[in-house]
Amino acid sequence: MVEIDWAKEVEARKDDLFKDLFEVLSINSVKDMAHATEEFPVGPGAAKAMLKFLSLAERDGFRTKNLDNLVGYLEYGDADAEAFGLLGHMDVVPVDDKWHTDPFIPVIKDGKLYARGASDDKGPSMAAYYAVKIIKELGLPISKKIRFIVGTDEESGWSCMNHYLELEEMPKIGFSPDAEFPIINGEKAIIGVHTLFPTLKGVGDLKLESFKSGLALNMVPPTADAILTGAPASIEADFTLFLSKNGLTGQVTFDGDKAKLHLVGVGVHAMDPTLGKNSGTFLASFLNNYNFDASAANFLKVVSEYYHLVHHGEKLGVAFEHPVMGNVTTPANLFNYSAEGEKKVTLNVRFPAGTDVETIEKQMSKVLNPFDVKVEVEPGGNREPHYLSGEDPLVKTLLDVYEKHTGLKGFEESIGGGTYGRLLEHGVAFGALFQGRESTMHQPDEYMFVEDIIKAAIIYADAIYRLVK
Incomplete structure (x- = not known):
């Protein structure tokens, strides 16, 4: 079997990846209930960012579906096959006046991409999207379909995923690129x-x-x-x-x-x-x-x-x-x-x-x-803790891929944060904050290292392919 050079494939698409990422980062997608309507249940900004993400997928030949401007998904592979889930979100937390750059005009300085959503969760979601895009463009054989679900209300209510669960079946296995490496297989309520x-x-x-x-x-x-x-x-x-x-x-x-x-x-x-x-x-x-x-x-x-x-x-x-x-x-x-x-x-x-x-x-x-x-x-919320054993094949595979591409030892970890990974029966959060990096999620001057976005895309491409081939 020919070994795929995932780093080479990501590098070849690097400019396109950041062009697409800049487009979604430029959309102010803070939840805006003051301007919520029947058409835009959590406000127009978050829906606009989600629709932009889906339009990129349509451009690249994926099947897409928009569920009432609250949540959408792209899909690749046999429609009747078992689904492997990827879950990201386009909404972001509010900003204040402590930023040194415009939070919705992305800029790269000193190797860091500054923008609200750069690390939570538009940057990691785009890295995961390009991983799927590479698998599709290389025509690699897969036995599962890939369903990438994109929400608009992850930061404050999860109405998007509640709506998804009313209308669609959730994949049983997958991950959310919305936390940190090497893996998050435990999440608090x-x-x-x-x-x-x-x-x-x-x-x-x-x-x-x-x-x-x-x-x-x-x-x-x-x-x-x-x-x-x-x-x-x-x-x-x-x-x-x-x-x-x-x-x-x-x-x-x-x-x-x-x-x-x-x-x-x-x-x-x-x-x-x-x-x-x-x-x-x-x-x-x-x-x-x-x-x-x-x-x-x-x-x-x-x-x-x-x-x-x-x-x-x-x-x-x-x-x-x-x-x-x-x-x-x-x-x-x-x-x-x-x-x-x-x-x-x-x-x-x-x-x-x-x-x-x-x-x-x-x-x-x-x-x-x-x-x-x-x-x-308060009604709702994630009222039950989520934990997937370190012996689960999903956890073992993801840690193996992480170790291969970083040279670091993988380990289990639980967090206080809540990600969409908990919605999957066999689900975890996987990346994209690397060990030793400062977390600026929810803070002024949020950023993610450019090289980390590229490295995450490499890891995601290898991991996803191993799990669906």
Whole structure:
């Protein structure tokens, strides 16, 4: 049998790969429910990016299907054959003003491709697409059909995949190019937990008019803002000292009798909140030093004492560690407090096998009950952990390919992130972040090394062909 030089095949198509990738990266595909319509259920941007991806597949001769602008797929091989699944997504998390380049004008600098979605998940998805394209163009014999499913709501709800499952059958085996190498064969369950605060009677020296922080549930908030009345003149100096001690930035501005505080933390992917600095909890911990009205005092006390720097639910009664899958994580990522309206903080809770939704809700309710805080688990989410044994043939094959092309030893790994790989009975996440590389997913100045996108395409082409030939 002739050995295929996958590196040569990818190199020959490198310019086309990046041309196509730049096109999808240039589309602002943040979920936009403010402009959602019956035609575009999660907004026009994400659908536009998905449709562009499908149009590239049509150009290259693949069968395609669009399921109501929520999810689509391309297909190659005998339509009646068993399906091998690839699952990627075209939606991206929101951006802030901390970028040094336009997040939707991709640019290559110092060997890095900067753009929102470069590493999560447009870059890896395009690498996987070109792997399938190579297999097709070489006319290689395959016994399974390849179905590449592309979603539009992976980052905040998975309505796309729920819709797919209503209309189509999910392949039983495959992978999602949406995490890291060498492999992710274990994923924690992921739920949103709302903590609803009461409105209480009672005044203080200060009144908290509003407190807002957070861009997305799966992202540790990078900035936080509060508006208060009755602030002492010393608050500006106090805040400056607090920021300096904690390695943060921000400022206080005054507008009549109102003081506006803005704090800049470090936003990161919620799967490992220890890597960031939660702006919401830091700002609450600062304000907790003052004598506020009763509602605000209750809110600030809970956030600063039970959420601040409490990454694994230690003070919420839900701490648990699995020997393979790791710890529960409980970052508070969405804050919405209004003196006259809603008072809510939503936690992004991720947990391994060994605990469950009911236990977490019960324990948090017990701990927060003295503060009249109501705990509600958000409907949906990935409510069960996913684990595929390291002895599974899929895992063994993917690790073998990884070792061949990197010269590094492969190993099993579990993460707090949730990928489409968990939707497959025999599914994993495979790449495309390489060992030793910084993860900038969900962060300003998101990037992926150009050479890593090429290397991922090589690995994907070899792996996919081994699994479908």
